[in-house]
Amino acid sequence: MTGADIRELARQCGFELAGVARAEPIAERQWFHEWVARGFAAEMRYLTDRRAGLRDDPRNLLASVRSIICVGKLYNSAWPYSTNFHDGERAWISRYAWGDDYHDVLRRGLERMNECLRKRAGAEYESKICVDTAPLLERSYARMAGLGWIGKNTCLINQQSGSWFFLGELLVSLAIEPDEPPPDRCGTCTRCIDACPTAAIVPGALGYTVDSGRCISYFTIELRGAVPEASRAGIGTHIFGCDICQDVCPWNRRAPITDDRPFQPRHFAPPLERLAEIHEDEFRAMFRGTPVTRARYAGFLRNVAVAMGNSGDVRFRTPLEMLSASADALVAEHARWALARLRGA
Ligand code: B12
Numbered sequence: 001m002t003g004a005d006i007r008e009l010a011r012q013c014g015f016e017l018a019g020v021a022r023a024e025p026i027a028e029r030q031w032f033h034e035w036v037a038r039g040f041a042a043e044m045r046y047l048t049d050r051r052a053g054l055r056d057d058p059r060n061l062l063a064s065v066r067s068i069i070c071v072g073k074l075y076n077s078a079w080p081y082s083t084n085f086h087d088g089e090r091a092w093i094s095r096y097a098w099g100d101d102y103h104d105v106l107r108r109g110l111e112r113m114n115e116c117l118r119k120r121a122g123a124e125y126e127s128k129i130c131v132d133t134a135p136l137l138e139r140s141y142a143r144m145a146g147l148g149w150i151g152k153n154t155c156l157i158n159q160q161s162g163s164w165f166f167l168g169e170l171l172v173s174l175a176i177e178p179d180e181p182p183p184d185r186c187g188t189c190t191r192c193i194d195a196c197p198t199a200a201i202v203p204g205a206l207g208y209t210v211d212s213g214r215c216i217s218y219f220t221i222e223l224r225g226a227v228p229e230a231s232r233a234g235i236g237t238h239i240f241g242c243d244i245c246q247d248v249c250p251w252n253r254r255a256p257i258t259d260d261r262p263f264q265p266r267h268f269a270p271p272l273e274r275l276a277e278i279h280e281d282e283f284r285a286m287f288r289g290t291p292v293t294r295a296r297y298a299g300f301l302r303n304v305a306v307a308m309g310n311s312g313d314v315r316f317r318t319p320l321e322m323l324s325a326s327a328d329a330l331v332a333e334h335a336r337w338a339l340a341r342l343r344g345a
C-alpha cells in the first residue's frame, strides 16, 4: 500500500490532506522538552506531567505501531478574517470554534477510514485513533507525512491549502510506504511575528515557537485563573482563541473554503452585550457541541469582561457593573478591571 492509496482512502472519508510517517521517535522531540523547560507550556499540566515523556515515542500509544497515517481536515468557511473585521460591539470567536467540535468530526472520519482500510489491507492489524488530545507531536508527524511545513507561527502550513485545517492520526501496525516532508516556505517573511498583539511568537530552539503564557489562545481557552493584567489590553475583543497569526499569513490569502456543514458558523461574532447577560444554562445551550464550552462559564464571562473593557465602548458600563457584582470572584475582578479601563477611555 502506498501514500497515494492512503490519500484516496482519506479523500473518500472526508479528509482533504493525508500522508504517512514512520512511527519512530523523531529528533525534534527534544525541542518539546526544551519548550516545557522554558515554561512555555504555562499551566497546561497535560503537557508537563508524566504524559510529557510519552511524546518521545509513538510506541507508547500503540506498542505494535509501524506507520502513522496523518490526515488534515479543512475548516475555513466563507466569513471574514479577524484582521478584516472591526466591530467593537461584537466578540471574536476563533474560526476553528464556529461550528461542531472537531474532535468528534475527525474521530468519526478516522473510524470510517479504519473500516475501509481493514477491507483493503488484506491482513489483520492493530490501530489507534488520535485527535489532538493524545500525547503525540501531531505537527511534527504531519510534517514528516508531507502535509506541510511548520511556519514561524508554529502552525502546519500546506502550500495549496494554507493552515486552516485540523490534524488527526490513525496509528497502524501495518508497514506503509512513508512520504517525505516538504520544504519550509516561510522564507524571510515575519508577518505573523509582527502582527501578534501579545508578542507570543518568540525565538525557539530552531526557528520560532509560541510562549503559551503570552498567547491569546491560551488565555481565552486554557487558562482557568486570572489573565495577567499586563496581557489583558492585547487580547482586544477576542473571547475564544485567536486567528491573527494565521489571518496575516500569505499562504492563507487564497485558502480554500469548505462547505462542510459541521464547520459553518453557528454564532458569528455575537454581540458582547448579549453574552454578558447569558446564564450558565443558556451558555451551555448556545455553545453545546462546539469547542467554546472548553472555556467553561466563568472563564467565558471573564473573557467577555476583558473584551468589553478593550472595546472602548462606554455603553458597556452597565453590563460590566452587573458582572462586577458576580458571585464568582474571577469574573467580578475582570469586570472591575474593564470598568477602570473604560473610565480611562
Ligand atoms: C498545546 C497546544 C496549544 C497551545 C500551545 C501552542 C503551541 N504553538 O505549541 C495553545 C493553547 C497556545 C494552542 C493554540 C492554538 N492551537 Co493548538 N494545540 C496544542 C497541542 C495540544 C499540543 C502542541 C504542542 O505540543 N506544543 C508544544 C510545541 C513545542 O510543539 P509543536 O509546536 O508541535 O513543536 C514541535 C514541532 O512543531 C517541531 N517544530 C517546531 N518548530 C519547528 C520548526 C522547524 C523548522 C521544524 C523542522 C520543526 C519544528 O518541533 C516541536 C517538538 O517536536 C496540539 C495537538 C497535539 N497533540 O499536538 C494542538 C494544535 C497544535 N493546535 C491547533 C490549533 C488549530 C490551534 C490554534 C490555531 C487555535 C486558535 N485558533 O486559537 C492556536 C494557534 C496558536 C499558535 N500559533 O500555535 C492545531 C494546529 C493545526 C495546524 N494546522 O497546525 C493542533 C495540531 C490541534 C489539531 N489536532 O488540529 N495550542
Ligand code: SF4
Pocket (backbone or CB within 6 Å): 153, 195, 196, 197, 198, 199, 200, 201, 210, 214, 215, 216, 217, 242, 243, 244, 245, 246
Ligand atoms: S494565536 Fe494570537 S496571540 Fe497566539 S501567537 Fe498567534 S497571533 Fe499571537
Ligand code: SF4
Pocket (backbone or CB within 6 Å): 151, 152, 153, 154, 185, 186, 187, 189, 190, 191, 192, 193, 245, 248, 249, 250, 251
Ligand atoms: S506569516 Fe510568514 S513567517 Fe508567519 S507562518 Fe506565514 S509565511 Fe511563515
